[in-house]
Amino acid sequence: MALNYIWLSFFLIGFLVATYKVIFLGDTEMFGTMLNNLFDTSKTGFEISIGLTGVMSLWLGIMKVGEKAGLINVFAKGVAPFFRTLFKGVPKDHPAYGSMTMNFSANMLGLDNAATPLGLNAMKDLQSINPSKDTASDAQIMFLVLNTAGVTLIPTSVIAMRQTLAIKEGLTNFNAADIFLPTLISTFIAFITGMIMVAIFQKINLFKLPVLLFIGGFAALITGIYFMVAHLPPDEMSQRIGSIGSGFILFIIILFLVAGTIKKQNVYDNFIEGAKEGFNTAIRIVPYLIAMLLAISVFRTSGCMQYIVEAIAVVVAACGLNTDFVPVIPIGLMKPLSGSGARGLMVDVINEYGVASFQGKLAAVIQGTTETTFYVLAVYFGSVDIKNARHALVCGLLADLAGFTAAIIIAYAFFH
Numbered sequence: 001m002a003l004n005y006i007w008l009s010f011f012l013i014g015f016l017v018a019t020y021k022v023i024f025l026g027d028t029e030m031f032g033t034m035l036n037n038l039f040d041t042s043k044t045g046f047e048i049s050i051g052l053t054g055v056m057s058l059w060l061g062i063m064k065v066g067e068k069a070g071l072i073n074v075f076a077k078g079v080a081p082f083f084r085t086l087f088k089g090v091p092k093d094h095p096a097y098g099s100m101t102m103n104f105s106a107n108m109l110g111l112d113n114a115a116t117p118l119g120l121n122a123m124k125d126l127q128s129i130n131p132s133k134d135t136a137s138d139a140q141i142m143f144l145v146l147n148t149a150g151v152t153l154i155p156t157s158v159i160a161m162r163q164t165l166a167i168k169e170g171l172t173n174f175n176a177a178d179i180f181l182p183t184l185i186s187t188f189i190a191f192i193t194g195m196i197m198v199a200i201f202q203k204i205n206l207f208k209l210p211v212l213l214f215i216g217g218f219a220a221l222i223t224g225i226y227f228m229v230a231h232l233p234p235d236e237m238s239q240r241i242g243s244i245g246s247g248f249i250l251f252i253i254i255l256f257l258v259a260g261t262i263k264k265q266n267v268y269d270n271f272i273e274g275a276k277e278g279f280n281t282a283i284r285i286v287p288y289l290i291a292m293l294l295a296i297s298v299f300r301t302s303g304c305m306q307y308i309v310e311a312i313a314v315v316v317a318a319c320g321l322n323t324d325f326v327p328v329i330p331i332g333l334m335k336p337l338s339g340s341g342a343r344g345l346m347v348d349v350i351n352e353y354g355v356a357s358f359q360g361k362l363a364a365v366i367q368g369t370t371e372t373t374f375y376v377l378a379v380y381f382g383s384v385d386i387k388n389a390r391h392a393l394v395c396g397l398l399a400d401l402a403g404f405t406a407a408i409i410i411a412y413a414f415f416h
Contacts, residue, residue, distance in 0.1 A: 057278030064274025155368030175242030190403025
């Protein structure tokens, strides 16, 4: 319902401001420009969504190969001690662990929409052991918060969109994976923040070996990569990060294929099976992305978006801070409410400043950092008829804030 009001507000406020400009300021071209931009935006939204089809098919195909090869089960066993520390009340060998592992795996690979059905299945498994069916259990809250702030190893859909937009801009030799490390760091900070917040509410002792190993391992990985590129100037650093990100993605693909071959699986047929799901997933994005892009187009063409950005810039400048990050603030404000809305704003920023600009890169990092807290809470809890979310929303929003703040600071360190 909140998204419905936001969507309508973009249209109505934009139209009212445009009407004022036409009547009182004599801007007779405003309505014509607004209408032309609506048509152009519809086309852009469709082109971007279709551009995602190949990448979504690729990753869901690879995920299916990895699942049939047993790598997902291996991963589940590897993280089982970590999960058992965090998820209170879930029996040792309960099916929920497998469902949660699949969901986290999809999120780590940046497959936002593909992760949703896996998450719903995990929530159903957790609901089966929930003693109070209309109130979220501790395990369900921990799962939801970690889901909204989940670690993204490969921001697949964001990379795909950047590549599509780079082609549209006519850029050559553009590496869309240069946001890999900044996204990994900021999403890791959001994940840790969410975990700590829930642990405080639920009185979970995080000073246990499985948790410390998980945090330490990720921190060591990020630190190692950072020191490999820290001495480089921003442009060269971006290229090196892109190379590391591309190499890591290729390694994951080859690992899954080799594992499937060793297990004597028909990796080709398994890939095709998963890729079919990727096509359907990408097509489902089309109406949501176009709807938000249209509303944003009206809001921006009327000048409202510029007014907001300029007002924030004045406040930021008064504090003595650099204002280059200000244009991406609307993405951070929208992200907890709507993934498609934030995605539309990201595209809008990239179209305005360029996919290779600081603002374009920061917009992509923010988009890949956290999930849509309100959407996930409504869909996941709604799927099992939970009415009382307890502390889930507070913890999720705090994780979002930490991730957004970290994304800005880290983008300045890497790209500015």
